[in-house]
Amino acid sequence: MWLFDLDNTLHDASHAIFPLISANMNAYIARVLGDGVTEASAEQVNAARLGYWKRYGATLLGMMRHHQVGAADFLRETHDLADLQQLIRAECGLARMLRSLPGRKILLTNAPSRYSRDVMRHLGLQRHFSHHVAIENMQVHGQLRPKPSKLMLRRLLRRHGVSAHRCILVEDTLANLRSASQLGVRTVWVTQYLRCSDPIGQASLPRMLKRPAYVDVKVKSVRQLPARLHRLR
Structure with missing residues (x-):
């Protein structure tokens, strides 16, 4: 998964x-x-x-x-953004890439549901995902637990009946990858948009773009995933 x-x-x-x-x-x-x-x-x-x-x-x-x-x-x-479609910039070939990857795909985002669904609709990718987990859905015991919460991730894996070692997280944020790796989830770090990898307003680049030990595969673009599958098996 x-x-x-x-x-x-x-x-x-x-x-x-x-x-x-x-x-x-x-x-x-x-x-x-x-x-x-x-x-x-x-x-x-x-x-x-x-x-x-x-x-x-x-x-x-x-x-x-x-x-x-x-x-x-x-x-x-x-997340009140006018003309969202005009703001989106993405690579071509994402749908083809997702089709080529074996297994179920779940969107797991700390963004709100309305915004993330709008982005996915504009990207034309929503049909490639079996589930859409936005920040509002990341509740554990009545408390909001977004990424990098290990408690939330454990519950998600249990709900979908998947063991951690059979799951792969594809992310740009190292803290989220580190947390997932500690549970046994395999990890892919996407680096090409890292000039400002979170909406804090200030660039939060790692000092080095060197692959940390908890990252199994580092890619510039998600389109490289099919060619790196052998490293995730």
């Missing part, structure tokens, strides 16, 4: 989408952290975004835990 990330894995979110999400997120956090009259400063906003992202793996979790923000409201506001 394959688990595919969406942003900066199946398409280039850094090109136009992440900068807009980043601006929306900054505006939202500035309002929440403000005093009701004056918005929080850029320094306060950046500190909160980066701090919560590093601590929890997602800025949303920090906003929920420390500022009583509703997940649905946060996701709706931050």
Whole structure:
């Protein structure tokens, strides 16, 4: 079974989408952290975004835990993107690549459902995936547990009746790959869109693009996966 990330894995979110999400997120956090009259400063906003992202793996979790923000409201506001189709940049041949890979494919994304379904529809890839797991679906015991949560991933594998060693995660984010590898999931690191690999607003590139030990296969593009299958068996 394959688990595919969406942003900066199946398409280039850094090109136009992440900068807009980043601006929306900054505006939202500035309002929440403000005093009701004056918005929080850029320094306060950046500190909160980066701090919560590093601590929890997602800025949303920090906003929920420390500022009583509703997940649905946060996701709706931050992913409110006009003309989404015009913002998407992706390679040709993705559908052909997905057809050539043996086994079930599940989309596993920390993005919200409405946004991720819209992106997949514009990419024309939705029919190649048996399930679509967005951040709203990543609940464990009533708590939101997005990637890199091992608890969420264990539950997902159990629900689909697949052992970890028979599953492959394809991702751009090293923290998510590390967590999956610790469970025994095989890992593929996609690097070509890493100039800004998360919507924090600042480039979060690894210091080196050297393959870590917990990454089984490193590819520039997901289109290289069929040629690297022998390394994942």
